[in-house]
Amino acid sequence: MGDLLDDIKKIKKILLPGPIDIEDEVLRAAAIKPISHRIPEFSSLYLEITRMYDELVGLRRGDGETILAPGSATLGLDMVYANLLTEKSRVLVVKYGFFAKRLEWMVRRYSRSVDVLETAPGTLPSLDEILGRVENREYSVVTMVHNETSTGVTARYIDELARICRKNNAIFILDAVSSIGAEELKASDWGIDVVVAAPQKAIGAPPGLAIITLNKRAIEAVEAARRHRSVPYYYDIPMYIRYKREHGWIPTTPPTNNMYALYVALKKIHRYGIDKFIEMHKKRSEKIYRYAEKKGLKIFPENNEYRSRSVLVIEKNNAISIVDYVKKKYGILIATGVAEMADKLIRIGMMGFMDEGGIKKAIDIVSAL
Ligand SMILES: Cc1ncc(COP(=O)(O)O)c(C=O)c1O
Numbered sequence: 001m002g003d004l005l006d007d008i009k010k011i012k013k014i015l016l017p018g019p020i021d022i023e024d025e026v027l028r029a030a031a032i033k034p035i036s037h038r039i040p041e042f043s044s045l046y047l048e049i050t051r052m053y054d055e056l057v058g059l060r061r062g063d064g065e066t067i068l069a070p071g072s073a074t075l076g077l078d079m080v081y082a083n084l085l086t087e088k089s090r091v092l093v094v095k096y097g098f099f100a101k102r103l104e105w106m107v108r109r110y111s112r113s114v115d116v117l118e119t120a121p122g123t124l125p126s127l128d129e130i131l132g133r134v135e136n137r138e139y140s141v142v143t144m145v146h147n148e149t150s151t152g153v154t155a156r157y158i159d160e161l162a163r164i165c166r167k168n169n170a171i172f173i174l175d176a177v178s179s180i181g182a183e184e185l186k187a188s189d190w191g192i193d194v195v196v197a198a199p200q201k202a203i204g205a206p207p208g209l210a211i212i213t214l215n216k217r218a219i220e221a222v223e224a225a226r227r228h229r230s231v232p233y234y235y236d237i238p239m240y241i242r243y244k245r246e247h248g249w250i251p252t253t254p255p256t257n258n259m260y261a262l263y264v265a266l267k268k269i270h271r272y273g274i275d276k277f278i279e280m281h282k283k284r285s286e287k288i289y290r291y292a293e294k295k296g297l298k299i300f301p302e303n304n305e306y307r308s309r310s311v312l313v314i315e316k317n318n319a320i321s322i323v324d325y326v327k328k329k330y331g332i333l334i335a336t337g338v339a340e341m342a343d344k345l346i347r348i349g350m351m352g353f354m355d356e357g358g359i360k361k362a363i364d365i366v367s368a369l
Helices: 004-009 024-029 040-057 073-084 098-108 127-137 158-167 216-226 237-247 256-272 274-294 319-330 356-368
Strands: 064-070 090-095 113-118 141-145 171-175 194-197 209-215 311-315 345-349
Touching (some): 024 256, 040 209, 040 237, 040 256, 064 216, 073 098, 073 216, 090 098, 090 127, 098 113, 098 171, 158 171, 209 216, 209 237, 274 356, 311 356, 345 356
Parallel strands (some): 171 194
Antiparallel strands (some): 311 345
């Protein structure tokens, strides 16, 4: 067997809906030696990463806390549910794709009373449909995905939904894994209680961390839930918050090198300007949708208003073999659909500082097949 990394190096371009192609400057930071995570140099790094991230997620100083947990975004979501839900919690899962299905699977492990409001893949439940439920059923928690990476659909009523949840005493938990940086998100102004995200999407850093933001209301709810039962040690959100506040530490050994890279990726976004970065996603996606349609491709979500700005999803038969062919022939990684849609959809990432030309080239290739 040859060197397996040689095969990996053959991949020239990554156009996945995460992990995305990482800028050289970010990648180089990951090659710095992993220092101790118990020295002041590390604490400064952790605190600066979360300070920069808080600006991206719109959490004002003093409104809550962002913690990093070693693991993927799914760990972050599972931690949040484990800390917030009890058997008696009444939960509403708003579901319009595969990643929300995962939320449902997770939530059902903690609560017996779970309602699901579901629409077909490629569509989105209307705000009125959700309100109809939230206003009548006394939910303690409402949870959903902001940008459904599996279908390329984005819910752009998060501000209103967060307000309704607060009015009805429900904690609102948002999976912003593939929207953070690509969509406007204002945790403090909109009153979103919990936001979970990851570095490997629009932020443009390597995977390996869950980024969890809780406002004061969510932290209080976690503490209240704690009085009724304990959570696994590794999942203990109050412990993560205490370690951060008292020492600037993460309780266990973190992926230090990924944090170096995340720091540089966030600095790049700040240098560029957060609002400009979000606007760039909007403008680029509009151009990409126009281009893909001009090339005769069928965009999966029909409604322009909820089309994603971070992933282009097109309907295409034999998606699995096409994606494989594109990898072998061109060294370009694009993605198939997810689960039962695997062979019917092709997904092309358009997030972070990806250049438009690369995305258009992938569209050219796919439309010719
Ligand atoms: C919307 C959404 N939620 C959750 C996840 C899971 O993230 P991870 O694989 O980092 O656990 C993904 C991954 O693509 C996602 O797109």
